[in-house]
Amino acid sequence: MDRRFEAVSHPRRQNQLEKVVERLGLSTRTPIAWQLLDLALTHPSVSTEKNYEQLEFVGDSVVRLAASELLFETYPDAPVGEFAAVRSVLVSDRVLAEIADGYGLGRYLLVAGSAVRDKMGEESRLADCFEAVLGALYLSTNTLELVRPWLDSNLLDRAKEIFDDPARQNYKAALQEWTQSNYKLLPKYEVEETGYAGDEARFTAQVWFKGEKLGQGTGRSIKAAEQAAAREAFLSVGGDRV
Template identity: 65%
Template structure:
């Protein structure tokens, strides 16, 4: 395992404090450092294996939170809500709330790859959870700060007929109504240094434009357009 140098140690301690944890927690700093190392930095010493562990951890935390707070929900509802909670979109959103991109070591062309940032941050977020879990072999370093996010998001998802995933909801609607999928037309409208909303998307159905949206990534722009489209067609019903 690689050594964590003093400057990097201070960075990792800063992140831990942002999560509301004490720097004196029993975390294995070498694992946390590895969790925040992209494969472009090292082909062998990177976050990929920790991400694999973290993928299971985040699904477990989401399941436990739902079981504790919504005991009357069906298993089907549990699965639907959890799929949103552990999606790249939500995990990237949480990663950004804690400024995880400031601690993630990335090299080469990936440093300027805004399009791949969502999946990169989601992967790193899962890897951090994997590092925390393997440090203690329990969830004591995770649930104190992740539970409140999942509780809030789960409540929003349950109240939202689209479950915060408007692309999926619109696709279900178009398939049910017309047995076809909506078409997304995306164009780049700015360079990474110039604007946070780099992409513009339109969603079309039967040669009719249903919605438009902008976003930092193609997925975000499509999601924004799908939200407008879904709200429009469901209101018309």
């Protein structure tokens, strides 16, 4: 038997991994590469050699393939350019971190040292871990049979929202395209830390254009706050009709 499919040596950790599998709606009797799943939930701060980095590399391709198959099946008449735009959002750190957080993967991720206190890097860490989990599940069967049954439902609703959104949920890019095409100028952002670490409104961003404040928004990260401000600005200039 492939040693990857053996239970991990620590019963408590094995129990945690089984809870992760159950949260995903999978049976623990399914052939799971437990050793790989353990690595997928181990941050490099814990071990520089045995961590999720290689599995994250695999999982990056896995989530793109899963999203591509789903979009192809659900929107067979959509042009390739639309597929690419929607998929880029579906596989973004923001979306993957949201899905990971929904399944509570963060509580099973082994993290050590300063990484524990790095709240600003939490989104990226969750997204990386999520891709690694996908990589471990894919390598358990070398198919998407342990991935798509639960991942599809997470992507479908988001895909519909993105298709219905003229900005494709990338409001910074959409606003920049609007200002450049109309005025050959770029908007400017000002960001302040107005909350505490872990707060959903930790940062407040304002977007200015030609001396006028077009929008303001808050977010857990600087990037999220800027996107929120850009969304308000984009809609205020009629972006919903673009």
